[in-house]
Amino acid sequence: MDFQTSVKTCLTQKYATFAGRASRSEYWWFMLAYVIGALIVSFLGWIVYMLYVLALIVPATAAGWRRLQDTGRPGWYILIPVGFSLLSMLLTPAPVVDPTAPGGMGGMGLMAILGIVQLILAIVYIYWLTRPSEPETNAYGPPPQA
Structure with a gap:
């Protein structure tokens, strides 16, 4: 499948x-x-960026869902990094101008923890999403047309 066909699909x-x-x-x-x-x-x-993300979160999640199913994994697993990313966007505090100000280091600590968890999730999911398709029909249907 080429670039244009993929986006259109x-x-x-x-x-x-x-x-x-x-x-x-x-x-x-x-x-x-x-x-x-x-x-x-x-x-x-x-x-505008938030509107873009909201408009494309459904097709991006659906594509990841179907991709995981293509590798034999349950599609709902894609909700883990998607949900965590949305949660991180909501919990991440505004940038601190003065890190020595009271409370400034707590926000930086939260950002560090969220960043480490997101990095670990990204590595695991990139590995899963790059695995080859199961060549035969699996529990989620026949192989997709390449």
Whole structure:
């Protein structure tokens, strides 16, 4: 599956489809488009970026869900890093101007802990999402069309 087909499939045909399987190329081309879009939109301001994330959280989650199922893992596992990322975005305090001010180090400690957990999750999930597809039909359906 090429770049354009992957983006079209994830945004129009399978926007909120959590059933079935997604090939590596479908998932990774869509994620590349998502990241490029996020970088561009981030220059337009925080509110526009948040709207972008909210608009694409469903298809990105669905693509990850289907990709995990393609490797034989339960798709709901993708909710762990997605949920943790959303929780981290809400819990991360505003930047501290003066780290020596009272309470400034607590926010930095929280950010450090959240960052370490996110790094560990990212390593595990990148490993899982890069695994080859199961060549035969598994519990989640037949192999996707590459």
